[in-house]
Amino acid sequence: MKQITVISGKGGTGKTVVTGSLAALAENKVMADCDVDAADLHLLLHPEIKEKHEFKGSKKAIIDEEKCTLCERCIETCRFDAIINDQSAILIDPLSCEGCGACSLVCPEGAIDLKEEVTGEWFVSGTKYGTMVHAELEIAQENSGKLVSVVREKAKDIALQEGLDYVIIDGPPGIGCPVIASLSGIDIALVVTEPTLSGIHDLKRIIGVCQHFGINEIYICINKFDLSISNSHQIERYCKSIGIQAPIKIPYDEKVIKSVVQGIPYVEYSSNGVGDKIRELWQKIAYSG
Numbered sequence: 001m002k003q004i005t006v007i008s009g010k011g012g013t014g015k016t017v018v019t020g021s022l023a024a025l026a027e028n029k030v031m032a033d034c035d036v037d038a039a040d041l042h043l044l045l046h047p048e049i050k051e052k053h054e055f056k057g058s059k060k061a062i063i064d065e066e067k068c069t070l071c072e073r074c075i076e077t078c079r080f081d082a083i084i085n086d087q088s089a090i091l092i093d094p095l096s097c098e099g100c101g102a103c104s105l106v107c108p109e110g111a112i113d114l115k116e117e118v119t120g121e122w123f124v125s126g127t128k129y130g131t132m133v134h135a136e137l138e139i140a141q142e143n144s145g146k147l148v149s150v151v152r153e154k155a156k157d158i159a160l161q162e163g164l165d166y167v168i169i170d171g172p173p174g175i176g177c178p179v180i181a182s183l184s185g186i187d188i189a190l191v192v193t194e195p196t197l198s199g200i201h202d203l204k205r206i207i208g209v210c211q212h213f214g215i216n217e218i219y220i221c222i223n224k225f226d227l228s229i230s231n232s233h234q235i236e237r238y239c240k241s242i243g244i245q246a247p248i249k250i251p252y253d254e255k256v257i258k259s260v261v262q263g264i265p266y267v268e269y270s271s272n273g274v275g276d277k278i279r280e281l282w283q284k285i286a287y288s289g
């Protein structure tokens with residue numbers, strides 16, 4: 001079983017268009033949408049939820065008023081100014097509390113506990129293309145890296161139990177903690193980029209992260225390569241210079257947007273040049289190693 005993460009340096013590069021098409025092309029796989037802050041793979045795959053689970057991603061301090069003697073040691077200790085004395089009681093602002101637990105350690109009365117909070121949900125769903133594991137983080141909640149790990153772990157369990165060949169992971173944009181959680185321990189990285197200077201910059205950063213994690217199989221796909229032939233050449237030269245095989249180049253086509261609006265993976269929407277290129281990309285990955 002191989003784990004493949006589709007990743008991009010930032011949002012809007014066409015990553016989900018590529019992942020949605022791979023979902024339609026690959027057989028014997030489970031999909032994992034790890035873009036938990038702004039999930040959109042469901043718009044193409046139309047999952048029907050079969051299992052729903054709470055995600056407890058953070059802890060908050062709570063005070064037992066009956067034990068509290070208003071000594072204020074917790075207030076002095078909290079680095080996040082999350083605790084106040086409103087004269088009659090010590091109060092904790094849940095929005096400011098980072099759940100570090102320092103207040104609980106210093107409280108002489110044992111009046112402070114840390115309580116796990118539900119900050120999101122994760123799902124196991126059925127789609128026309130097979131099982132999909134996905135999640136939603138509540139607005140303004142953090143710890144999406146931990147939720148990514150939960151989604152990946154569940155998808156991997158399903159693949160192992162059902163004897164599937166692939167876990168295809170739609171990774172989050174950027175290079176933050178959730179991206180690292182999407183890349184650690186995988187077999188193949190597919191980086192979707194665009195032929196702009198910022199795209200090239202982001203591509204180099206994300207390849208650096210992949211190499212840091214020892215991912216040897218890296219594929220590059222330049223989306224809308226014909227919008228800047230010179231920048232696409234620059235990406236090709238860069239790939240050659242670091243020993244990565246030549247990128248697959250997907251041309252610009254306004255039908256791509258129409259396929260997204262209609263909620264259809266592109267390879268099922270049209271079989272023109274874009275679809276051919278995504279098929280070529282999948283063939284390369286599927287028959288690698």
Ligand code: SF4
Pocket residue numbers: 063067068069070071072073074075090106107108109110111112
């Ligand atoms: S340290 Fe404990 S006892 Fe003192 S004010 Fe805070 S909660 Fe109350």
Ligand code: SF4
Pocket residue numbers: 060061077078079080081082083092096097098099100101102103104
């Ligand atoms: S858990 Fe940490 S952040 Fe929250 S109130 Fe206690 S000391 Fe402050």
